[in-house]
Amino acid sequence: xxxxxxxxxxxxxxxxxxxxxxxxxxxxxxxxxxxxxxxxxxxxxxxxxxxxxxxxxxxxxxxxxxxxxxxxxxxxxxxxxxxxxxxxxxxxxxxxxxxxxxxxxxxxxxxxxxxxxxxxxxxxxxxxxxxxxxxxxxxxxxxxxxxxxxxxxxxxxxxxxxxxxxxxxxxxxxxxxxxxxxxxxxxxxxxxxxxxxxxxxxxxxxxxxxxxxxx
Amino acid sequence: xxxxxxxxxxxxxxxxxxxxxxxxxxxxxxxxxxxxxxxxxxxxxxxxxxxxxxxxxxxxxxxxxxxxxxxxxxxxxxxxxxxxxxxxxxxxxxxxxxxxxxxxxxxxxxxxxxxxxxxxxxxxxxxxxxxxxxxxxxxxxxxxxxxxxxxxxxxxxxxxxxxxxxxxxxxxxxxxxxxxxxxxxxxxxxxxxxxxxxxxxxxxxxxxxxxxxxx
DNA sequence: TGCATCTCCAACGTTGCGGTTGGTGTTTCG
DNA sequence: CGAAACACCAACCGCAACGTTGGAGATGCA
Numbered sequence: 019x020x021x022x023x024x025x026x027x028x029x030x031x032x033x034x035x036x037x038x039x040x041x042x043x044x045x046x047x048x049x050x051x052x053x054x055x056x057x058x059x060x061x062x063x064x065x066x067x068x069x070x071x072x073x074x075x076x077x078x079x080x081x082x083x084x085x086x087x088x089x090x091x092x093x094x095x096x097x098x099x100x101x102x103x104x105x106x107x108x109x110x111x112x113x114x115x116x117x118x119x120x121x122x123x124x125x126x127x128x129x130x131x132x133x134x135x136x137x138x139x140x141x142x143x144x145x146x147x148x149x150x151x152x153x154x155x156x157x158x159x160x161x162x163x164x165x166x167x168x169x170x171x172x173x174x175x176x177x178x179x180x181x182x183x184x185x186x187x188x189x190x191x192x193x194x195x196x197x198x199x200x201x202x203x204x205x206x207x208x209x210x211x212x213x214x215x216x217x218x219x220x221x222x223x224x225x226x227x228x229x230x231x232x233x
Numbered sequence: 234x235x236x237x238x239x240x241x242x243x244x245x246x247x248x249x250x251x252x253x254x255x256x257x258x259x260x261x262x263x264x265x266x267x268x269x270x271x272x273x274x275x276x277x278x279x280x281x282x283x284x285x286x287x288x289x290x291x292x293x294x295x296x297x298x299x300x301x302x303x304x305x306x307x308x309x310x311x312x313x314x315x316x317x318x319x320x321x322x323x324x325x326x327x328x329x330x331x332x333x334x335x336x337x338x339x340x341x342x343x344x345x346x347x348x349x350x351x352x353x354x355x356x357x358x359x360x361x362x363x364x365x366x367x368x369x370x371x372x373x374x375x376x377x378x379x380x381x382x383x384x385x386x387x388x389x390x391x392x393x394x395x396x397x398x399x400x401x402x403x404x405x406x407x408x409x410x411x412x413x414x415x416x417x418x419x420x421x422x423x424x425x426x427x428x429x430x431x432x433x434x435x436x437x438x439x440x441x442x443x444x445x446x447x448x
Numbered sequence: 449t450g451c452a453t454c455t456c457c458a459a460c461g462t463t464g465c466g467g468t469t470g471g472t473g474t475t476t477c478g
Numbered sequence: 479c480g481a482a483a484c485a486c487c488a489a490c491c492g493c494a495a496c497g498t499t500g501g502a503g504a505t506g507c508a
Contacts, residue, residue, distance in 0.1 A: 023485070042339060044259035047465060058487045063467065120339055123393040124257060124332060136399040143400060158424070162400045163417040167386065169396070174385035177392055178338040181384070184351040185358060185377045202378040206425055209373070214429045238455070262495060273457045278497065 027065050029055040034066075035076045039114035042121045043073050074130035077122060080115045081135065084108060098155075098168075102207035106172040106200055110190070116176035139165065146211075156213040167210055171203045242280050244270040249281075250291045254329035257336045258288050289345040292337060295330045296350065299323060313370075313383075317422030321387040321415055325405070331391040354380065361426075371428040382425055386418045 033055035037046045048069060052059040066072040088104050109116050122130065129135070147161035159167070175182050175190060182188075188195035248270035252261045263284060267274040281287040303316075303323050324331050337345065344350070362376035374382070390397050390405060397403075403410035 026485080042257065042259060044257060045340065048467080049465070059466095060468080060487065061485085064485090069466070117339060119393055119396065120335055123395050124335055124339070125260060129395045129399070132399070139396070139400045158420055159417050160413065163414070166389070166397060166400050167417070167421055170385050170389040171382065174381070174389060174392075177389075178334055180338050180344045181334065181354070182381060184344075184347070185354045185381050198375065199378065202374050202382070205373050206382055209424045210421055241455085263497080264495070274496090275457065275498075276455085279455090284496075 026055075026057055026061060030057055030062055030065060031076060031079065033057075034062075034072055035080065035114060035118075038073055038076055038121070039117045042117075043069070043125050043127065048072075070127065073127065077118050078131040080112070080118055081131070083112075084115055085138065098207050098211045099204045102168055102171060103200060103204045105168070106203040109172045109176055110196065110199075113176040116173040119173070120177055149211075153213070155211045159210060164211060168207055171206050171210075175199060241270075241272055241276060245272055245277055245280060246291060246294065248272075249277075249287055250295065250329060250333075253288055253291055253336070254332045257332075258284065258340050258342065285342065288342065292333050293346040295327075295333055296346065299327075299330055300353065313422050313426045314419045317383055317386065318415060318419045320383070321418045324387045324391055325411065325415075328391040331388040334388070335392055364426075368428070370426045374425060379426060383422055386421050386425075390414060 030051065034046075034051045037051050037054060040046075046069075048062055049059055051072075052062055062072065066075055088101075088108050143162040143165045146155060146164050149155040150157040150161060155164070179190065182190060186195060190196060190199060245266065249261075249266045252266045252269060255261075261284075263277055264274055266287075267277055277287065281290055303319050358377040358380045361370065361379050364370040365372040365376060370379070394405065397405060401410060405411060405414060
């Protein structure tokens with residue numbers, strides 16, 4: 019066996035992702051990461067440098083996965099509902115990303131991969147702005163803020179789960195509540211982005227058990 | 234002077250609030266809290282028990298301050314704009330509370346003072362529901378989720394400041410950007426809560442100075 | 449005044465973390 | 479085959495953090 023170095027690297031990074039998302043940069047110990055991966059601690063330093071670099075690597079990686087999985091609708095935003103729904107799906111399926119972002123923001127660490135991310139977000143905002151100019155979106159809310167709020171809708175649930183629990187009485191793991199939240203996110207995105215003249219692309223005002231329908 | 238014990242207690246708690254909000258439960262050290270207060274470390278343990286108890290005390294205290302400062306509009310929600318604006322104001326004036334909440338959620342600590350808080354949020358949701366029944370609010374979004382999202386609008390900026398910075402190019406400390414954000418929050422709250430027939434209670438669509446535009 | 453009590457603190461013990469080092473087994477190349 | 483290069487790990491070092499302790503100054507009561 020030719021020293022499965024890539025496998026080792028991957029195992030370490032996965033373990034680091036889980037631990038960092040769970041306990042945050044300060045709450046995580048390098049020893050625990052190594053233990054979870056079943057690899058010796060020293061490998062971490064050899065492959066990823068110190069703790070901070072490892073965190074940055076993990077975060078950058080997770081962001082790339084998101085970008086790959088929910089591509090920014092470069093070619094047009096025709097369907098906000100779908101985009102918001104998919105973003106929500108991604109965040110509930112991978113709450114780790116939201117948690118990593120939160121931790122990055124809270125601990126005030128140097129922003130990882132700032133250049134690329136800024137460029138990405140700016141492109142996103144531009145796309146929203148274009149949709150506004152085309153009259154597809156309402157321009158009541160500035161494009162950059164709109165982009166920001168759409169993310170909030172999808173991620174806030176993972177950010178303060180205790181609050182969501184106190185308000186809804188559910189954890190979000192239940193099928194029913196999950197569907198309800200998804201519907202809320204989509205409807206809220208539509209209300210923020212679409213012109214009032216055409217409130218809902220098709221959905222009736224009255225809500226069913228789970229109006230879902232990504233589109 | 235009869236040993237200003239209350240003053241000492243207060244100074245310690247204030248210092249703890251600042252430190253916990255800034256660095257989180259794990260990133261904060263008891264020594265730093267004591268140093269900031271100018272009091273010896275041992276007093277912390279005498280007055281507040283261990284670190285976790287201190288954190289819970291701090292959080293409960295801050296929540297009480299919020300409740301006292303932005304009372305839940307028991308008697309009716311006539312003016313969401315005002316309520317959302319005031320909540321936003323509070324959170325920007327005291328970003329510590331949002332950060333403490335975030336940290337509570339992320340670290341998965343036992344929810345402090347859960348009973349009272351749950352009761353409070355439920356009352357809030359009930360008020361929203363009542364407004365919906367009265368036709369003041371649109372019922373497209375369930376009341377509990379609506380309450381949840383209104384909080385998101387106000388707090389998300391403090392939650393992921395790095396994201397806000399990348400998207401808007403500003404930190405939020407600037408007067409112009411602050412005003413723009415406040416306007417966005419209010420407008421968004423209106424769009425989420427109010428019926429579409431009466432989009433804006435008074436404000437014109439075009440917004441003043443901060444036209445900036447991310448692109 | 450003298451003793452008990454209370455507020456306060458400097459210094460310490462212990463634990464555990466971030467990061468390193470010396471050494472073992474494995475592969476590759478001549 | 480021999481040696482250089484590589485993947486890997488057990489054990490270690492220094493340090494910082496949590497929580498404690500023994501004692502110093504101030505107050506109240508007899």
